Amino acid sequence: MPLDLLLVTHISRRHREQLTQAGFRVHRAEHDERRREVIAEHGDSIRAVLTIGTIGFTAEEMDELPRLGLICAQGVGFEGIDVAAARERGIAVTHGPGTNADTVADHTLGLMLACLRRIPQSDAAVRRGEWQNARRSHPDLHGRTLGLLGMGNIARAIAKRAHYGFDMPVVYHSRSPKTELPYHHEPEARRVAEQADVLVAALPGGPQTHHLVDEAMLTALGASGVLINIGRGSVVDTEALVAAIRERRIASAGLDVIDGEPEVPEDVLAEESIILTPHTAGLSPSALEATIALVIRNLQAFEAGEALVTPVP
Incomplete structure (x- = not known):
């Protein structure tokens, strides 16, 4: 009998078909009303959930699914999943570390260059017919100091590109120094900001990191x-x-x-020096394929009673 999977995040039709071909019965429930309908009809048979960190899965939602045994976070983040409640109920939780690290790192370098070289602003000026006015000097990225908050898979990929591709010294803050890396560790996050020309936040959400980048950090x-x-x-x-x-x-x-995404404050939209992309840093065909492949491997391991591939630590 196929394993019943509750899907509470959006994935493409192709990826839904991959889940079905792997032997899982997919129940789409991307919106609250649809989720209530699906749980009312299939709640007693659902054994696994696929979500993302920003959508999560609560203890109350777990209690509506008596046979639930596995919650898969599609990406690396799992901050919205009540992991403690899952463990109390004997529900395993997995995530997707490393699946989109290269894609996010590429996007990050793009944002660095866009900010320093003012690429979006120059493009807009040219389109307004302001070619001469747009021809201004802007800072290089090459040789500037990169500060990283966090040193997980994504931060490591960013540091590698910056250090070896742009000759950028790298200083970082993490819970513990990574002695295998050739970068300078700072035990205090603010010390990273003080030394950085470009400060990159590559951290998960949650209470421990909430508003870590505050007025004092920005001033530094x-x-x-x-x-x-x-x-x-x-x-x-x-x-x-x-x-x-x-x-x-x-x-x-x-x-x-x-x-608060997808809502963006008007004050942010009004500032041309703030360049925005809609949470797409990790989205590329290769990253999405790797993410879904890992989800399937975790689901198959769960169904077979084997060790999960990437359990949440």
Whole structure:
């Protein structure tokens, strides 16, 4: 009998077909009303859930599914899943570390270049017929100091590109130093901001990182500094960021994620020095294929009673 899988996040039809071909019965429930309908009809048979970190899965939702044994977070993040509640109920939780690290790292370098070289602003000026006015000098990325908040798979991929591709010194903050890496570890996050020309937040969400990048951190980054956030929107205090941009306490910012997304505050939209992408840093054909392949491997291991491939630590 096929394993019944509750799908509470959007994936493409092709990836749904891959799940079906792998032997799973997929129940789409991307919206609250549809989820209630699916649970009412199939709740007693659903054994696994596929979600993402920002959607998560709560203890109350777990209690509606008496046979639930596995929750898969499609990407690396799992902050919205009540992991403690899952463990209390004997429900395993997996995630997808490393599946999109290269894609996110590429996007991050793109945001760095866009911010420093003001590429979107130059494009807009040319389209307005302002060719001569747009021909201005902008800072290089080459040789600048990269500060990283976090040193997981994504941050490592960013550091490698920056250090070996752009000759950027790298300083980072993480819970413990990574002695195998040729970069400088700082035990205090603010010390990273003080040394960085470009500060990249590559951190998961949750209470421990909430508004870690605050007014003090932005001030430490300095008037010529650039902030990039490709982790979780909650890591950056948006009001403090807008104020820092307006008061020229930092030069610019590139945000792939923002607190409260998909809603974006008008104050953010009004600042041309804040470059925005809609949480797409990790989206590429290769990354999505790797993510779904890992989900399938975890589901198959669960169904076979074998060790899960990437359990949440």
